[in-house]
Amino acid sequence: MKNTLKTLLAVASLAAVTSASAIVYDASVDGLVNPAGTFTATGGDLVVDTIDGVTFLGVEDPVYNPALDRAGSEIDLGQSVTVNFSEPSxxxxxxxxxxFNGPEYRDVVEVARLTANGGTSYTLSITGEDTAVWSNGGVVVPVMAPFSTTYGGGGVFKIVNPFGxxxxxxLLLEPVDNSNEANNSDFxxxxxxxxxSGATLALLGLALAGISIVHRRRR
Structure with missing residues (x-):
């Protein structure tokens, strides 16, 4: 009985500080639907597209403006996507x-900026075919396929724990104007x-319920 109580207490403590699971958005599965909230866009309409095997959420300008060089479905200069979360987390x-860092698609030294809560901004700068630097430190993991066979590099990067x-x-996503003669950043x-958080609360509730049962049986 004492060991059971210890185990339940440990589970309750763990549930209080970590999540049992995660809410995941995958553009290839969820499309325009944000399972954790909503999406909004500026400079065009939200669109899901696939280029060279990579499916992504971007922005499509219904009217092509040559002066802005905005064509296609990526988030381009003057455009942005905001990820709105129903519950801050x-x-x-x-x-x-x-x-990319060039010469793919004429994209050279591309930089993406992420701004949280309208104030805290960091950038992801592409330094090579499969290397990048996140200005807040942390881990950047190159996702090699499918660009690994097409261009010999990544083109897709996962930032782990970007805002601590x-x-x-x-979360505002927008490209940075790097004043490059080639195409500016887009992604x-x-x-x-x-x-x-729902899974966390459920786990915590189960642990506390178990503790309550143990206490009742010991009386």
Whole structure:
């Protein structure tokens, strides 16, 4: 009985500080639906597209403007995608695609900027075919396929724990003007994951219920 109580207490403690599972958005599965909230766009309409095997959420300008050089479905200069979360929570990871250091698609030294809650901004700068730097430190994992066979590099990058423990209610994704003679930065949102607070509360509730049963049986 004593060991059972210890186990239940341990589960309750774990549930209080970590999530039992995560809410995952995958553009190839969820499309325009944000399972953790909603999406909004500026500079065009939200669109899901697939380029060279990578499916992503981007922005499509219904009227082509040659002066802005905005064509296609990536998030381009003057455009943005905002990920709105129903419940503020830590961002476990986010995956961005179609980011290169050249010469792919004439995209050179592409930079993506992520701004949390309208204030905290960091950038992802592409330094090679399968390398990138996140300005907040942390881990950047190249997702090699399918660009590994097409261009010899990644093009898709997963940033792990990009904002630390910051609780995020909104996340703005936009390209950075790198004043390059070639095409400026453009990219798409491939995936993200946040803790599932509902699963955490359910686990905590089960643990506390178990503790209550143990106490009643010991009386």
């Amino acid at each position: 830590q961002l476990i990871s986010i995956t961005l695609g179609l980011l 423990s910051l609780a995020i209610s909104s 798409g949102l491939v995936a993200f994951e946040v803790p599932d």
